[in-house]
Amino acid sequence: MDNDWMARGNCRHEPPATFFPSDGVGVEVAKKICETCPVKEPCLEYALYYRIDHGVWGGASERQRRRLLKQRRLTVRPAARDTFATTV
């Protein structure tokens, strides 16, 4: 996966700890920085692809990313099941 986007993120000028907050207020601070980030989408996809559990990535909290992964599993499964059914 291409990682060039990392050098263009809004967070490049912030302390890394900002994106690994210990409370909800910290999560909101990090998400606010992500809001205008030009590489928000690849950042989120990177975190989802590598199943990164901790921190704010792509403007999404840990909980939001878990929810997104769950939604994607739910939407992918029926299609995968159909494909499997037609090839057997």
Ligand code: SF4
């Ligand atoms: S979306 Fe947020 S965490 Fe990702 S690169 Fe941009 S500022 Fe950094």
